[in-house]
Amino acid sequence: MKHQIVVIATGNKHKLEEIQEILKTFPIEIKSMKDVGLEGLEIIEDGVTFEDNAKIKARIIMEKTGYVTIADDSGLEVDYLNNEPGVYSARFAGENATDQENNEKLLKLLKDIPMESRKARFVCAMAAIFPNGEEIVLRGECPGVIDTVPRGTGGFGYDPLFIVPEYQLTFAELGAERKNEISHRARALEKMKILLEDKLGSE
Amino acid sequence: MKHQIVVIATGNKHKLEEIQEILKTFPIEIKSMKDVGLEGLEIIEDGVTFEDNAKIKARIIMEKTGYVTIADDSGLEVDYLNNEPGVYSARFAGENATDQENNEKLLKLLKDIPMESRKARFVCAMAAIFPNGEEIVLRGECPGVIDTVPRGTGGFGYDPLFIVPEYQLTFAELGAERKNEISHRARALEKMKILLEDKLGSE
Numbered sequence: 001m002k003h004q005i006v007v008i009a010t011g012n013k014h015k016l017e018e019i020q021e022i023l024k025t026f027p028i029e030i031k032s033m034k035d036v037g038l039e040g041l042e043i044i045e046d047g048v049t050f051e052d053n054a055k056i057k058a059r060i061i062m063e064k065t066g067y068v069t070i071a072d073d074s075g076l077e078v079d080y081l082n083n084e085p086g087v088y089s090a091r092f093a094g095e096n097a098t099d100q101e102n103n104e105k106l107l108k109l110l111k112d113i114p115m116e117s118r119k120a121r122f123v124c125a126m127a128a129i130f131p132n133g134e135e136i137v138l139r140g141e142c143p144g145v146i147d148t149v150p151r152g153t154g155g156f157g158y159d160p161l162f163i164v165p166e167y168q169l170t171f172a173e174l175g176a177e178r179k180n181e182i183s184h185r186a187r188a189l190e191k192m193k194i195l196l197e198d199k200l201g202s203e
Numbered sequence: 204m205k206h207q208i209v210v211i212a213t214g215n216k217h218k219l220e221e222i223q224e225i226l227k228t229f230p231i232e233i234k235s236m237k238d239v240g241l242e243g244l245e246i247i248e249d250g251v252t253f254e255d256n257a258k259i260k261a262r263i264i265m266e267k268t269g270y271v272t273i274a275d276d277s278g279l280e281v282d283y284l285n286n287e288p289g290v291y292s293a294r295f296a297g298e299n300a301t302d303q304e305n306n307e308k309l310l311k312l313l314k315d316i317p318m319e320s321r322k323a324r325f326v327c328a329m330a331a332i333f334p335n336g337e338e339i340v341l342r343g344e345c346p347g348v349i350d351t352v353p354r355g356t357g358g359f360g361y362d363p364l365f366i367v368p369e370y371q372l373t374f375a376e377l378g379a380e381r382k383n384e385i386s387h388r389a390r391a392l393e394k395m396k397i398l399l400e401d402k403l404g405s406e
Binding site: 051083132133135139194 | 251252253254286328335336337338339340341342344390394397398401
């Protein structure tokens with residue numbers, strides 16, 4: 001299976017680059033949504049789990065293109081909020097909420113909650129769907145604590161509130177390189193790489 | 204998560220032992236279907252892929268028990284038969300077909316087909332379903348060739364017809380120990396072990 005084509009089902013340029021970087025050792029040709037003429041395609045992510053949403057995205061694009069497709073779905077789970085916002089992370093404060101609105105809602109819900117009760121984790125479910133029906137589904141997680149004020153200017157989403165205990169810095173303070181080493185998405189991709197080895201690694 | 208309970212959703216004692224052996228380094232308590240009072244439970248495996256069937260089994264048992272559940276679904280894909288018998292491997296020659304009947308049907312369908320066109324693979328899809336909705340799905344494969352006559356007395360199913368090119372012996376000739384090192388199930392379990400490391404490995 002030399003130079004198999006793999007589509008990365010994301011409209012996010014940053015995610016695409018991150019995934020490309022990690023898969024660059026495989027003898028595969030990576031295509032973006034734009035490359036396969038599906039840029040801007042609206043996919044309704046109505047799954048109740050991250051895994052469901054990743055599979056929905058990957059399956060639709062695999063069916064439209066006939067190529068192996070990899071998709072992910074990510075979000076924040078906060079222990080005190082019974083794992084909310086979860087799959088609603090991007091629209092926590094409403095359908096077209098900004099990062100700032102989502103962050104403000106989260107801070108409000110955790111107002112006066114002490115640090116030891118602000119445990120959270122970033123979750124990334126990742127799915128690879130193959131034309132023969134084979135699927136790989138897995139998850140990467142990054143544990144952390146929700147800060148009481150936003151810190152840092154990097155990243156996006158809840159990054160300014162998400163403290164990585166090991167560094168005592170938020171994702172927004174850590175810098176892209178360090179974040180990409182330890183993030184939920186990096187951890188999911190590392191595992192995906194191991195599982196793709198057999199499938200895509202042989203020339 | 205010390206001594207988390209994990210159910211292995213199989214009625215097959217041999218599979219249970221194989222999985223137990225590979226997961227023995229984890230600080231988990233493995234339960235069989237019998238242990239959770241579900242021995243003999245009939246699950247309708249009506250998925251169109253191995254992955255679907257593995258997930259169906261694991262999800263039903265997880266929902267009934269509340270414990271993390273691992274299930275697998277395995278079968279034989281023959282290139283010349285467009286990947287049949289596939290999910291119908293156990294009932295290829297009919298609903299309650301014996302191994303011998305299935306083997307005979309396969310040999311008949313491949314009658315006069317030369318060795319170079321008898322390529323096949325054993326496939327094992329494995330699913331772990333967690334109470335929080337998380338799922339891990341992956342596949343192990345073992346490539347081989349379908350022999351023209353059955354050879355060997357070990358194993359079960361299509362093992363006497365399945366030649367592993369590396370050894371020029373069928374699965375039924377190889378012996379359980381060697382088979383368990385290179386089989387589709389062993390390969391799936393190896394990957395599953397890597398993915399479970401984060402989830403079950405920490406005390």
